[in-house]
Amino acid sequence: xxxxxxxxxxxxxxxxxxxxxxxxxxxxxxxxxxxxxxxxxxxxxxxxxxxxxxxxxxxxxxxxxxxxxxxxxxxxxxxxxxxxxxxxxxxxxxxxxxxxxxxxxxxxxxxxxxxxxxxxxxxxxxxxxxxxxxxxxxxxxxxxxxxxxxxxxxxxxxxxxxxxxxxxxxxxxxxxxxxxxxxxxxxxxxxxxxxxxxxxxxxxxxxxxxxxxxxxxxxxxxxxxxxxxxxxxxxxxxxxxxxxxxxxxxxxxxxxxxxxxxxxxxxxxxxxxxxxxxxxxxxxxxxxxxxxxxxxxxxxxxxxxxxxxxxxxxxxxxxxxxxxxxxxxxxxxxxxxxxxxxxxxxxxxxxxxxxxxxxxxxxxxxxxxxx
Amino acid sequence: xxxxxxxxxxxxxxxxxxxxxxxxxxxxxxxxxxxxxxxxxxxxxxxxxxxxxxxxxxxxxxxxxxxxxxxxxxxxxxxxxxxxxxxxxxxxxxxxxxxxxxxxxxxxxxxxxxxxxxxxxxxxxxxxxxxxxxxxxxxxxxxxxxxxxxxxxxxxxxxxxxxxxxxxxxxxxxxxxxxxxxxxxxxxxxxxxxxxxxxxxxxxxxxxxxxxxxxxxxxxxxxxxxxxxxxxxxxxxxxxxxxxxxxxxxxxxxxxxxxxxxxxxxxxxxxxxxxxxxxxxxxxxxxxxxxxxxxxxxxxxxxxxxxxxxxxxxxxxxxxx
Numbered sequence: 295x296x297x298x299x300x301x302x303x304x305x306x307x308x309x310x311x312x313x314x315x316x317x318x319x320x321x322x323x324x325x326x327x328x329x330x331x332x333x334x335x336x337x338x339x340x341x342x343x344x345x346x347x348x349x350x351x352x353x354x355x356x357x358x359x360x361x362x363x364x365x366x367x368x369x370x371x372x373x374x375x376x377x378x379x380x381x382x383x384x385x386x387x388x389x390x391x392x393x394x395x396x397x398x399x400x401x402x403x404x405x406x407x408x409x410x411x412x413x414x415x416x417x418x419x420x421x422x423x424x425x426x427x428x429x430x431x432x433x434x435x436x437x438x439x440x441x442x443x444x445x446x447x448x449x450x451x452x453x454x455x456x457x458x459x460x461x462x463x464x465x466x467x468x469x470x471x472x473x474x475x476x477x478x479x480x481x482x483x484x485x486x487x488x489x490x491x492x493x494x495x496x497x498x499x500x501x502x503x504x505x506x507x508x509x510x511x512x513x514x515x516x517x518x519x520x521x522x523x524x525x526x527x528x529x530x531x532x533x534x535x536x537x538x539x540x541x542x543x544x545x546x547x548x549x550x551x552x553x554x555x556x557x558x559x560x561x562x563x564x565x566x567x568x569x570x571x572x573x574x575x576x577x578x579x580x581x582x583x584x585x586x587x588x589x590x591x592x593x594x595x596x597x598x599x600x601x602x603x604x605x606x607x608x609x610x611x612x613x614x615x616x617x618x619x620x621x622x623x624x625x626x627x628x629x630x631x632x633x634x635x636x637x638x639x640x641x642x643x644x645x646x647x648x649x650x651x652x653x654x655x656x657x658x659x660x661x662x663x664x665x
Numbered sequence: 666x667x668x669x670x671x672x673x674x675x676x677x678x679x680x681x682x683x684x685x686x687x688x689x690x691x692x693x694x695x696x697x698x699x700x701x702x703x704x705x706x707x708x709x710x711x712x713x714x715x716x717x718x719x720x721x722x723x724x725x726x727x728x729x730x731x732x733x734x735x736x737x738x739x740x741x742x743x744x745x746x747x748x749x750x751x752x753x754x755x756x757x758x759x760x761x762x763x764x765x766x767x768x769x770x771x772x773x774x775x776x777x778x779x780x781x782x783x784x785x786x787x788x789x790x791x792x793x794x795x796x797x798x799x800x801x802x803x804x805x806x807x808x809x810x811x812x813x814x815x816x817x818x819x820x821x822x823x824x825x826x827x828x829x830x831x832x833x834x835x836x837x838x839x840x841x842x843x844x845x846x847x848x849x850x851x852x853x854x855x856x857x858x859x860x861x862x863x864x865x866x867x868x869x870x871x872x873x874x875x876x877x878x879x880x881x882x883x884x885x886x887x888x889x890x891x892x893x894x895x896x897x898x899x900x901x902x903x904x905x906x907x908x909x910x911x912x913x914x915x916x917x918x919x920x921x922x923x924x925x926x927x928x929x930x931x932x933x934x935x936x937x938x939x940x941x942x943x944x945x946x947x948x949x950x951x952x953x954x955x956x957x958x959x960x961x962x963x964x965x966x967x968x969x970x971x972x973x974x975x976x977x978x979x980x981x982x983x984x985x986x
Contacts, residue, residue: 342911344854357854358914359756365873415874417830426871430791430815522874586823586830 332379334367335466336494343372350413350462350489351527364463365428366411378409379467381434382442383424384458387449391641393485394577394616395543396626397662398504399453400636401643404483405446408458409434409467413489415522416510417586418549425459439470443478453503457485465494472501481663488531489523495534504541504663507532511546511553512562520552520587529565536570541663543575545616548593548601550581559601563608572611572629573661578602579616599623612661631656695982700934700975703729705926705986711906714766719926722986723770723901726928729986736777742898743843745779750841750896751787754848754864755798760915762798763847763903767926771845771901772809787811788836790867819870827886831869837893844893846900850927850939851908852919856880857955857962859913860939861900861932862888862973879960885968888932894973900935902927909946921946933974934981936965941978 336349343358347367354362356369366378388406390399410432412425419425424432437445446454454475456468461484472482481503488507509528510521517525535542546562548554566574578601580593598615602623605613615623619640626636626648633655637645647654651664695701705726709718724735731738743749751771753763772785783806789795791813792802803811819832820839837844848864855876856863862884866872875883888894904927910919923942929935940962944954955961969976 342916343914355854357912359758360913361873363873363876365871426874428870428873431819431870522877586825 332376332466334374334376336491337374339372343369345369345372345374347374348491349465349494351491351524352413353491361428362413364411364413364460366409366463376464376466377429378411378434378464380436380438381429382407382409382437383429383432383434384408385435385437387451388455388457389641390453390455390483391638391643393455393457393483393506394545394579394614394641395483395504395506396577396614396636396638397543397575397612397660397664398483398541399481399663399665400646400648402453403449403451404453404455405442405449405451406455406457407437407442408456408461409464410459411463412460412487413462413523414460414487417520418547418581419585420582421458422585439467439474442471443474443480446475446480447478451480453481453483455483455485460489461486462490462494465490465498469498469501472498472503476501487523488528490527490531492530492534495531496538499535499538499540502540504543505535506543506545507535508545508547509562512558512565513553516553520549529569533569536574543577545577545579546601547579547581548597549587550590550593550597552590554593554597554601556600556604559604560608563605563610567609572609574610575612575614576605576610577614577616578605578623580618582617595621626660628653628656628658628660630658635660698975699980699982700929700931701730701982701984702931702934702938703727703926703928703984703986704938705729705928706924707905707926708924709905711922711924714764714905716766716770719764719766719905720770720773722926723767723774725986726901726926729984730928730930735774739774739778743775743778743780745781747780747843748784748786748841749775749780750836750844751785752844752846752848752864752867753787753789753795753798753800754859754867755789755794755800756913757849757851757915758797759799760917761849761851761906761908761912761920763849764905765799767901767903767905768800768847771847782809783807785809786836786841788817788834789813791815814867814870824890824892826890827882829869829875829883829886829890831871831887831890833870833890833892834868837868837896841896843898844896846897846902846932848900848902849907850902850904850923850942851912852910852943852955853912853960853962855960856884856964857958857960858936858940858943858965860902860927861929861935862964862968863936865893868893879963881962881964882967882971884962884964885971885973888968889971889973897932898930900927900929900932902935902939904939904942907942907946909943909950910952919950931974933965933968933976936962936968937976937978937981938983940965 337345337347347354347362361368386406390402390404410427410429461468475482483504485506514525517523582592602613611629615621624638703726705722707722709715727735727738755762800811814834817835851859853859856879904923904925907923908920966976
């Protein structure tokens with residue numbers, strides 16, 4: 295039985311490197327005028343100084359001096375600029391398990407960064423103070439890609455995680471970090487909602503080492519009403535990732551009464567099995583009341599365990615529970631012989647028995663990026 | 666009721682009597698169930714408006730709106746204790762921004778009504794916007810100040826109204842007790858019309874989230890945020906130059922010298938009239954209507970449905986001065 299103290303101790307290994315979310319120890323020296331000097335890469339010019347953004351499926355058409363839905367890209371005289379390139383507002387060293395990525399360099403540390411902005415508007419957002427802000431509303435640092443990589447090396451982080459807000463909105467920065475990191479033997483991972491167009495995602499696949507997709511529900515209704523987005527493009531991204539053979543995992547935040555019905559979860563798990571394969575890990579994580587959804591209770595433990603059961607019944611090999619420290623659903627089990635492979639406690643790996651990607655008992659290959 | 670409760674209640678009544686202007690007196694001189702919108706002629710050079718001519722238009726406009734002399738209107742709308750925020754619209758730069766001369770006149774009238782310079786704040790979204798519109802940034806106490814929300818910051822608290830959930834500029838949430846809306850009149854490429862109500866997108870931290878569906882219902886719901894709605898005393902729309910296509914940036918080829926100030930206390934009525942002006946001009950220019958262009962400002966009717974004002978043209982009295 296895990297105690298609250300044990301859990302807090304395990305959670306505490308998420309160490310702030312430079313800042314707390316949205317707050318920086320650096321002075322707010324980065325103004326929007328100064329920040330907007332890097333041209334965006336995914337857009338087209340239209341008549342009368344308008345542009346169309348081709349980064350996410352919204353395809354915002356933006357007039358001169360206006361910004362897109364994300365709030366961090368601005369049309370200046372018909373040229374589109376990113377206002378967050380090189381300007382993270384949050385920087386931490388986190389365990390990779392916090393992302394969560396369970397089949398990617400277990401127990402490693404990831405230098406984790408986020409900027410202002412997001413291309414959706416989730417009513418349950420846990421990082422809304424940065425994701426729903428515009429760059430000028432937050433204190434930001436000035437860290438070019440090369441310096442970010444140098445910091446990761448100095449902090450003994452084998453990975454850099456683009457996370458906290460939605461990394462799609464800082465795609466150019468993430469891409470350049472990933473390229474620079476790769477040259478130094480450091481991997482870059484993207485913790486994303488998957489709401490991105492095909493071309494930028496394909497480009498990112500060339501430089502990233504892993505992706506985690508927040509699949510927020512398996513219904514368009516949910517996406518429309520609670521996310522202000524669409525499900526279909528996210529599913530398309532998942533299929534694309536599968537085709538590109540980049541490592542990816544899925545997180546599904548189970549929200550009571552909104553996306554937790556047996557039929558929805560069954561449809562989801564069957565779709566994953568059919569379209570993505572049995573080996574894609576899925577994490578059913580616990581919702582806590584946040585932002586605009588403080589009227590709901592936290593997800594009952596039973597619901598998470600039931601969701602996991604549905605996933606296993608659908609034939610998925612790696613179905614986890616999340617935000618539920620001490621639950622057996624945190625552990626990795628061999629799909630062939632059911633041996634315990636990785637024992638976790640919150641974000642801490644207590645024991646890892648995988649050797650050379652193999653189950654030590656039956657020698658089954660366990661999918662993932664293990665070293 | 667005990668003595669303490671009585672004294673508390675009594676003191677609140679006293680405070681209201683002493684400090685707040687007599688808003689009933691200040692109400693625009695329209696009959697119940699109707700709204701009045703004044704189009705005051707302001708025949709000035711848009712590039713260099715004459716202070717006297719524009720001042721005269723402002724005073725005549727207010728007199729026509731309220732049915733009494735302008736100095737009495739200002740005194741009834743604003744108390745010397747008020748901290749008055751003047752929300753301008755400078756996004757598009759000098760070509761189609763609130764005229765600094767008009768703002769200077771409003772400041773002058775407020776001072777005459779007894780509001781100290783240190784209690785007057787000219788503001789917009791960003792310092793950069795204000796500079797583009799020709800306003801110097803001033804933050805020193807004791808003077809008329811002028812700065813953007815990037816200086817003022819936003820409330821920590823979230824404010825909700827229907828589908829809108831935003832942080833308000835600290836100027837609205839905390840600093841100001843009264844607001845004057847000083848928008849411009851222009852076409853908007855997404856929401857159709859940018860005039861009175863749309864100007865308040867500059868008071869929230871996340872307007873980028875609220876342009877879908879031609880801004881409907883978001884513009885209306887933003888304006889119905891109680892803390893904002895209850896502080897707005899007057900709208901004076903700078904339509905010396907207006908723009909009927911290509912907004913929100915300034916497109917000189919679609920600007921024309923309307924040479925009017927549009928005044929109202931009912932933002933919905935003002936926007937209804939402003940919409941008609943834009944449509945008339947588009948028709949004259951052989952352009953499609955905003956509906957045909959796919960950007961009818963339906964948020965105006967939504968605002969009326971929310972009880973923010975009157976959108977029925979039959980119930981709007983248009984006074985040309």
